[in-house]
Structure formats: C-alpha cells, structure tokens
Amino acid sequence: MTDLRILFATEHRALLRWAPAAAGVAAESFRVTAQEFPGGLETVVLEAVASANATVTGLVPSKAYHFRVYPKSPAGAFHAPTGPVVGPLQPVAAAEGVQVGCPAGGCTGSDVELRWAAPSAPQHAPPGYRATAEQAFPNGTLAYSAALDGAADAVSAAFPGLLPGVPARFTLYAESAVARGRFSPSAIATYTAVAPPSAPRALSFAIEGAAVLVSFAPPADSGDGTPAGVRIDAYLLEVSEAGSGDWSARPLSPETTRAVTGLAIGVSYDFRVRARNTLLPGEVCAEACAPLPPLQQLGAGAEASFKFVAAPVWDAVQAPPAGVDPPPLYNLFVGSLFTLTVRPLPPSY
Numbered sequence: 090m091t092d093l094r095i096l097f098a099t100e101h102r103a104l105l106r107w108a109p110a111a112a113g114v115a116a117e118s119f120r121v122t123a124q125e126f127p128g129g130l131e132t133v134v135l136e137a138v139a140s141a142n143a144t145v146t147g148l149v150p151s152k153a154y155h156f157r158v159y160p161k162s163p164a165g166a167f168h169a170p171t172g173p174v175v176g177p178l179q180p181v182a183a184a185e186g187v188q189v190g191c192p193a194g195g196c197t198g199s200d201v202e203l204r205w206a207a208p209s210a211p212q213h214a215p216p217g218y219r220a221t222a223e224q225a226f227p228n229g230t231l232a233y234s235a236a237l238d239g240a241a242d243a244v245s246a247a248f249p250g251l252l253p254g255v256p257a258r259f260t261l262y263a264e265s266a267v268a269r270g271r272f273s274p275s276a277i278a279t280y281t282a283v284a285p286p287s288a289p290r291a292l293s294f295a296i297e298g299a300a301v302l303v304s305f306a307p308p309a310d311s312g313d314g315t316p317a318g319v320r321i322d323a324y325l326l327e328v329s330e331a332g333s334g335d336w337s338a339r340p341l342s343p344e345t346t347r348a349v350t351g352l353a354i355g356v357s358y359d360f361r362v363r364a365r366n367t368l369l370p371g372e373v374c375a376e377a378c379a380p381l382p383p384l385q386q387l388g389a390g391a392e393a394s395f396k397f398v399a400a401p402v403w404d405a406v407q408a409p410p411a412g413v414d415p416p417p418l419y420n421l422f423v424g425s426l427f428t429l430t431v432r433p434l435p436p437s438y
Contacts, residue, residue: 120135126154127153185209196387217243233251254283283312286389288391292360301348359393361390
C-alpha cells in the first residue's frame with residue numbers, strides 16, 4: 090500500500106487518502122493510527138475502514154500528528170503499514186471562503202486567482218500559507234506546477250499561465266506553528282480553466298419608434314474553441330459618446346436584440362457588446378466539500394457607431410403659417426445601413 094496523503098486538515102480533523110496495493114491479495118479493510126509528535130504513543134483512531142480514504146476526528150490544534158494506515162487481509166492479519174505522512178501534521182483552522190476567481194486584471198483563460206478568508210478563530214491562525222496549483226494531462230503527464238508562499242495575513246495567490254481545458258487542482262496549505270516550515274493542507278479546490286468568449290458577431294441595427302434596436306449573433310468561440318461548448322449566460326451592451334471613452338453599461342441580458350433609448354439628436358455614439366461565459370469549475374473542500382461559485386468572465390467587445398443628424402427642410406405637404414419658421418425634419422443615420430426621418434409637429438397643429 091502506498092501514497093498515503095492528507096487531502097486537508099482543519100482544527101479538529103484530517104481527511105486521509107491512500108492507494109491500495111496494486112498486486113497481491115486485496116485488503117478486506119484498513120486500520121488507521123495516529124501518533125502525537127514528538128514522542129507520543131501510536132493509537133488506533135479508526136478500525137475496519139472499508140474504502141481507501143478516511144476522516145480522523147478529535148484532533149487538538151496545539152499538537153502535531155503522524156498517521157499510518159494498516160491493510161487487513163481477508164484472513165484477519167494486519168500487514169506492514171504505510172510510512173508516516175511527511176509531517177508532522179498540525180491541525181489548523183480551516184480556510185474560510187475559499188474560491189477560484191479572476192485576477193485583478195481580468196480573466197484571460199490562463200490566469201486564475203485562489204482566494205480565501207482569514208480564519209475566524211485567530212488564536213489558531215497559522216503563521217503562514219502555501220498555495221499550489223497542478224494540471225495533468227489524461228495520461229498523467231504533469232502540464233503545470235507552481236507553489237506560492239504567503240504570510241499569515243495572505244488571502245490570495247495568483248497563478249498565471251494555466252492551460253485552458255486542462256483540469257487544475259489547487260491546494261491551500263497552512264504552516265505548522267509546532268514545526269515551522271512544515272505545511273498542512275487545509276483546503277483543496279478543482280477547476281478547469283477556459284478562455285473568455287470571443288466577440289459577438291454580425292452587429293446590425295434597426296429603428297423601432299424612438300428606439301434603436303441593436304442585434305448581434307453569439308460569438309464563434311464560447312471559451313473552449315466551439316460555439317456552444319461553454320454556456321454564454323449574458324451580454325453586456327455599452328454606449329459611449331463617440332471618442333469620449335466614457336462607456337455607459339446597460340443591464341446584463343441574455344437577449345441578442347436590445348432596444349436603446351434616450352439618445353440625443355446631433356450626437357455621435359459608439360456601441361460595444363461583449364459576451365459573458367459562466368463556468369461551474371468544480372468543488373472546494375475545507376470543513377466539507379461544496380461546489381465552487383460560478384466563475385463569470387467577459388470576453389472581447391465588438392464595436393459599431395451611429396449618429397443622429399438634424400437638417401431643417403420645408404414640409405412640402407403642409408407649409409407652416411405665415412411668420413412661423415419651418416419645422417426641422419430629423420434624419421437618423423444608423424451607420425450606413427438605415428435612415429429614418431422624424432418630423433415634430435409645429436405649434437399650429
């Protein structure tokens with residue numbers, strides 16, 4: 090039996106996992122022992138464990154432990170144990186609020202940030218943290234590996250250069266206050282990165298009353314290289330006076346046709362639309378395992394412009410009364426695609 094690992098350890102318990110022997114008679118069950126470090130007695134903490142993982146409870150945060158697992162044969166004999174876990178392991182306060190998110194610069198599909206909150210029991214706060222990330226191809230070949238150390242007040246670690254589409258495993262370790270320089274895993278998270286979606290396609294415009302209808306098609310790349318492999322849950326439509334760079338966002342919506350009102354005549358506008366994909370990246374385990382919150386990332390924007398233009402002309406059908414200036418006719422130009430003439434009623438109407 091090999092590869093005894095601690096998946097995570099919190100203030101009062103630790104989750105162990107091991108690999109049963111690949112050859113020979115299969116074990117009927119397993120016995121798990123714990124030994125206080127240094128110099129404590131080895132005691133049985135779990136008996137007749139049926140699977141290759143177990144949760145040890147009743148640990149004391151002020152102490153450190155070594156664990157061993159003994160396989161039991163069908164005849165009832167216990168064989169040589171696994172070696173003790175590299176340690177010693179000191180139980181620590183569980184990291185709280187662990188999640189995977191986009192770094193401050195935004196999601197790129199290859200840059201991911203692991204975040205957590207300081208423990209709510211400061212008397213058991215670790216003196217430091219270590220965060221690691223690993224990606225492996227289906228054949229087991231390691232594709233990415235990184236480790237970052239942080240002080241006691243650290244609450245995040247950024248991992249650039251992840252490979253989109255390859256599952257990633259993040260482990261947050263807490264430094265032992267009993268044996269400085271030793272780290273115990275306190276939380277794990279799994280996640281598969283994908284790129285943000287490409288820009289929406291085929292922007293077009295139409296007029297409906299006093300509104301401009303902006304229509305577009307979903308992006309060609311939803312985030313995994315295909316149009317529909319990743320869920321596109323919303324689009325962000327933004328409007329700006331031409332050249333100002335001051336974008337005003339309309340509410341996010343899953344609709345691919347949006348009505349825009351409140352535009353001023355005689356002003357040029359730029360439009361930008363961006364798609365957002367939503368991922369269910371995996372789960373996070375600390376005191377317990379739970380799905381990670383969805384990670385939402387906006388893609389590149391597609392832009393187009395239009396302008397309201399006013400031009401005073403005579404109304405050939407009904408001229409205004411004598412002494413009244415002719416009312417203007419307003420021509421609305423949407424790019425070079427559509428033209429609409431809107432005439433306000435004169436006072437005498």
